[in-house]
Amino acid sequence: MLDAQVNGMPNTSRGGPLQGVRVLELTKVWAGPYAGKLLAFLGAEVIKVESNSNLDEMRAYGGVDINHAPYFLSINSEILSVQINMKTAEGLQLFRDMVAKSDIVINNIRPGAMERSGLGYEQLREIKRDIIAVSIKMFGNDGPLGHQTGYAPCFAALGGLNSLAGYEGGPPLGVNHRYGDSTVGAQAAYAAIVALMHRQRTGEGQFVDVSAVEGMSSMVGDSLFEQGLTGKSAVPDGNAHADMAPHGCYPCRDGTWLSIAVASDPEWHALCEGLDRADLAKDSRFMTRAQRYEHRSGLDEQLSELTKEQDVDALANHLRALGVAAFKSQSSVNLIGDQYLWGRDFFRFVSDNKEGARPILGAPWRMSKASASISRGAPDLGEHNAYVYREILGLSDEKLQELIGNRIVD
Amino acid sequence: MTALRGFRVVEIAEGVAGEYCGKLLADFGAELIKVERPGTGSPTRSMAPIVGSDAGPENSGLFAYLNTNKKSVVLDLASKAGLDTLHKLIATADVVIDDHDEDWLKNVGLTPAQAEHDHPSVIFCSITPFGHGAPAAWRNAKSINVFNASGWGYHSPTAADPSKPPLKGAGRFMADYEGAIDAALCIVSSLYWRTHSNQGQFVDISQMEVLVSRADCVVGRMITGEAEANDLRTAYDMGGPHGFFRCADGFVYLMVTNRKHWLGLCKLMGNPEWSKSFDENWLEFGATLEKVVEFRKHFAAWLLAAKKDEVSETAQRLDVPLVPVNNATDVQRSPQFVFREYFQRVTHPVLGEALYPTVPYKMSATPVKITSPAPLLGAHTATILDNRQAVGGAKAHA
Known part of the structure; x- marks a missing residue:
C-alpha cells in the first residue's frame, strides 16, 4: 500500500x-x-x-x-x-x-x-x-x-x-x-x-x-562541543592534531607536498628511519607523542628540511612501505590522472x-x-x-x- | 515513533568514521550496539580532548560526542568465544558498521563473501580510506592523508600561498565525517530496499571517492578538459572579490556575484565616491584582478569600524550575501541556532553537563533527540548478551 x-x-x-x-x-x-x-x-x-x-x-x-x-x-x-x-x-x-x-x-x-x-x-x-x-x-x-x-x-x-x-x-x-x-x-x-x-x-x-x-x-561538531566542554577556544590550528605528531604537509621537490600522519611511537621511529635520521627518534624533544605535539613547530621545520629535496612519489612509497601514513597532496592534474580512481570506475x-x-x-x-x-x-x-x-x-x-x-x- | 526505532545496528567500527556513521543512525532511534574491546574500549575513548586528571575510558570528550544514544558491549574478538558471540549478535542485527581494513574483516570472519553467506539479510557497511581493493600499504591512511589525496588539501585555503602547506581542512576529521554521511545514506537506502527484496548486501564506501565527489562540478569539468587541470594551488578557486575581511569585532565573509549585489553593497557603504568608477555590471563582466584588488582595498578600509553581526544584517536586508565569520561561541549564541534548537544540553555521568551539537535537519514527524549520553564501557554487556530476547530474538520488521 x-x-x-x-x-x-x-x-x-x-x-x-x-x-x-x-x-x-x-x-x-x-x-x-x-x-x-x-x-x-x-x-x-x-x-x-x-x-x-x-x-x-x-x-x-x-x-x-x-x-x-x-x-x-x-x-x-x-x-x-x-x-x-x-x-x-x-x-x-x-x-x-x-x-x-x-x-x-x-x-x-x-x-x-x-x-x-x-x-x-x-x-x-x-x-x-x-x-x-x-x-x-x-x-x-x-x-x-x-x-x-x-x-x-x-x-x-x-x-x-x-x-x-x-x-x-x-x-x-x-x-x-x-x-x-x-x-x-x-x-x-x-x-x-x-x-x-x-x-x-x-x-x-x-x-x-x-x-x-x-x-x-x-x-566540526566535535570542535564546537570541545569548546563548550573544556573552555578551550577553537581557533585556526594549521595541521595540528592533538593525538598525532608529526601531522602535517611537508614540502618536496618541484612545489609538491607530502601529507604525513604519525599516530604512535613505532610509526615515528619508522618515519625517522625512512628519512635516514634514526637519531631524531632519540631527540629528547621528540621522544613521546605529547613531546612531539608540544614541539610540533620545531619538528615540522626539521622534517621539512629533510623532505624538501626529495621526490614526493618516491618518498611517499618509501615511507608507506615502512608503515608510515604518507600520501601526496594531489593537485588537480594529479587527480584527473589518478589511475586508482580510473581503475575503480x-x-x-x-x-x-x-x-x-x-x-x-x-x-x-x-x-x-x-x-x-x-x-x-x-x-x-x-x-x-x-x-x-x-x-x-x-x-x-x-x-x-x-x-x-x-x-x-x- | 522515531524513524529508525526497532532496527538493530551492531557497530564494530573503532574509528571516527564508523562511530559518526553509527551516531547518524542512533540519532533516529536505531538500537545502536557498540562492540568494544576489553580494558581500553574503543580507541576513540583515548582521543583528545581528555577531560579531568583521570585518563580512564570515560574521559574523552570526543568519544562522548560521537557515541550518544548508543549501547556498549565488551567483547574480546581475539578469542573464539568472543567471535562466536559477535556472530550471534550480528544474526540479530539489521545493520553492521565497520571501519577497519580488509584483513581485520577477514580475521573476524566478515569478508564481504562471508558476511553475505553467513548473514544474508544483514546490511554491512565498510568505510575505509580508499575502499576495498586498495594496496595494503594505503590502509593506515588518516583523515589528513585522505583529504590531501582527494585534492581538497592542496587547494585549501582559497588563494593558497604556495610557500605554505596545504591544510587538513577544519577540525581533525573531515574525511571521516564525509565518508560517514554517504555510508549512512547507503545503509538507510539499503534498509528501504530490503523491505521489498528481503535481502541484505555489502556496501563499500571509499572516503577518498566521497571527498572527490564533493568537488564534482570542479573536477568534473577538468576530466573533460573544459576547465584546466594544472599544478596551481588555486586551481579550484573562483575569481572575484570573495573572501574574509577584518572588522571591528572579528571577521566577515563576503561573496558577491551580480549587479544586484553590487548595487546593494554601494548602498550599504553610502555610495562612496570611489564606487562610481565601477561599472554596475562589473562583478559579472569586468571582475579583473585590478578591479578586485581596488574593491578589496576600499571595502576593507570601510569595514574596519563595523561590527560583524550588525553590518551583516544590514547587508542582508539589501540582498548582499555578507555574513559574520562565527567562532564556536558565536554559533552557540546565534539566535538562529537557538531557535532551531541545534544544541542540546546533555549530562554525561563523568564529564558532566554540556551542549551537544545535534543535526542540520529538523524533521517534523521524527525529530532527532539525544536520549542518552555516550555509554560507559561495557554498560550494556550483560543486558544485551545475557538476555535471550536480545540475542536470537526477533528482528525489526518493516
Whole structure:
C-alpha cells in the first residue's frame, strides 16, 4: 500500500536500492542538485522541474548552450528534465499533479518562495498526504535569521567551520571556498531517505527542514562541543592534531607536498628511519607523542628540511612501505590522472547528447547486490517532457502540444 | 515513533568514521550496539580532548560526542568465544558498521563473501580510506592523508600561498565525517530496499571517492578538459572579490556575484565616491584582478569600524550575501541556532553537563533527540548478551 511503485514505474529500470522512488526537484546551483544526484545514483527517478524563464544558473555558467553547460553536465547525470512555467496558474497545477505522483519533493529556492507559490509543506500535504518535502536553505526554512541568503563559503563562515581553518596564530582562511554545497546536499539526501524509511513503516510523510549552516557546523561538531566542554577556544590550528605528531604537509621537490600522519611511537621511529635520521627518534624533544605535539613547530621545520629535496612519489612509497601514513597532496592534474580512481570506475563515462560520451565522477560506494546503473548524462532542458506528461500524468499528445503552444510547457 | 526505532545496528567500527556513521543512525532511534574491546574500549575513548586528571575510558570528550544514544558491549574478538558471540549478535542485527581494513574483516570472519553467506539479510557497511581493493600499504591512511589525496588539501585555503602547506581542512576529521554521511545514506537506502527484496548486501564506501565527489562540478569539468587541470594551488578557486575581511569585532565573509549585489553593497557603504568608477555590471563582466584588488582595498578600509553581526544584517536586508565569520561561541549564541534548537544540553555521568551539537535537519514527524549520553564501557554487556530476547530474538520488521 505504501510502496512507491504504485506511482508507476519509470520507463527504464536502472536497479539500485531506491528503484521505484520518485523525486521531484525544484533545485538550483549545487546543494539541491547534489542531493538529487545522490538519490539518482541510488536508483531513484529524479525529475528536475525547469523552465526557460527560470533556469538553473548552472545551465548558464561557462557557456552559451544551456544544454551543454559544463557545470550543469557535471552534476546532473541520471536526472530527468521536465519543463513547467511555474509563473502560470496552469503550470502550477501541473506541478501539483506531479507532486501527487511523487514520493519526495526537494527544493533549495529562496526562503519563502515555495510558500508564496502555494507549495509550502502544508499545501503539498493537501495534494499528497504522505509526501516527504525537503527544504534546503542557508539558515533553515524560518526563524529570526531564516531570511538570510548566501553561497557555500557563507554557510561555512556562519557555521563555525571556516573560523577553524587557517595557520596557527593566523586569521581564519577557511577550507577552499568550493567546499560546502555538496556536503549539505548529502546531508539532505540522508534525511530524505530516513523520512522515506519512516513512511514505508508507518505511512506518515514529513517536512525535512535542512539548514546548510548547521550542516557545516556538523562537520566540526566535535570542535564546537570541545569548546563548550573544556573552555578551550577553537581557533585556526594549521595541521595540528592533538593525538598525532608529526601531522602535517611537508614540502618536496618541484612545489609538491607530502601529507604525513604519525599516530604512535613505532610509526615515528619508522618515519625517522625512512628519512635516514634514526637519531631524531632519540631527540629528547621528540621522544613521546605529547613531546612531539608540544614541539610540533620545531619538528615540522626539521622534517621539512629533510623532505624538501626529495621526490614526493618516491618518498611517499618509501615511507608507506615502512608503515608510515604518507600520501601526496594531489593537485588537480594529479587527480584527473589518478589511475586508482580510473581503475575503480569512479571516473566513468555517461551518454552525452552532443558528444556521445562524457567522463563524470561516479558514485563513491560499491554495493554487492543493489547497484543502480549510471549511464545517462545530464538532460537537455525538457528532454523528458513526453515521459512525464504522457506516461506519468497521462495527458494526450494533443494536450502536450497545446501546453507547449501556450508556453505552459516552456 | 522515531524513524529508525526497532532496527538493530551492531557497530564494530573503532574509528571516527564508523562511530559518526553509527551516531547518524542512533540519532533516529536505531538500537545502536557498540562492540568494544576489553580494558581500553574503543580507541576513540583515548582521543583528545581528555577531560579531568583521570585518563580512564570515560574521559574523552570526543568519544562522548560521537557515541550518544548508543549501547556498549565488551567483547574480546581475539578469542573464539568472543567471535562466536559477535556472530550471534550480528544474526540479530539489521545493520553492521565497520571501519577497519580488509584483513581485520577477514580475521573476524566478515569478508564481504562471508558476511553475505553467513548473514544474508544483514546490511554491512565498510568505510575505509580508499575502499576495498586498495594496496595494503594505503590502509593506515588518516583523515589528513585522505583529504590531501582527494585534492581538497592542496587547494585549501582559497588563494593558497604556495610557500605554505596545504591544510587538513577544519577540525581533525573531515574525511571521516564525509565518508560517514554517504555510508549512512547507503545503509538507510539499503534498509528501504530490503523491505521489498528481503535481502541484505555489502556496501563499500571509499572516503577518498566521497571527498572527490564533493568537488564534482570542479573536477568534473577538468576530466573533460573544459576547465584546466594544472599544478596551481588555486586551481579550484573562483575569481572575484570573495573572501574574509577584518572588522571591528572579528571577521566577515563576503561573496558577491551580480549587479544586484553590487548595487546593494554601494548602498550599504553610502555610495562612496570611489564606487562610481565601477561599472554596475562589473562583478559579472569586468571582475579583473585590478578591479578586485581596488574593491578589496576600499571595502576593507570601510569595514574596519563595523561590527560583524550588525553590518551583516544590514547587508542582508539589501540582498548582499555578507555574513559574520562565527567562532564556536558565536554559533552557540546565534539566535538562529537557538531557535532551531541545534544544541542540546546533555549530562554525561563523568564529564558532566554540556551542549551537544545535534543535526542540520529538523524533521517534523521524527525529530532527532539525544536520549542518552555516550555509554560507559561495557554498560550494556550483560543486558544485551545475557538476555535471550536480545540475542536470537526477533528482528525489526518493516
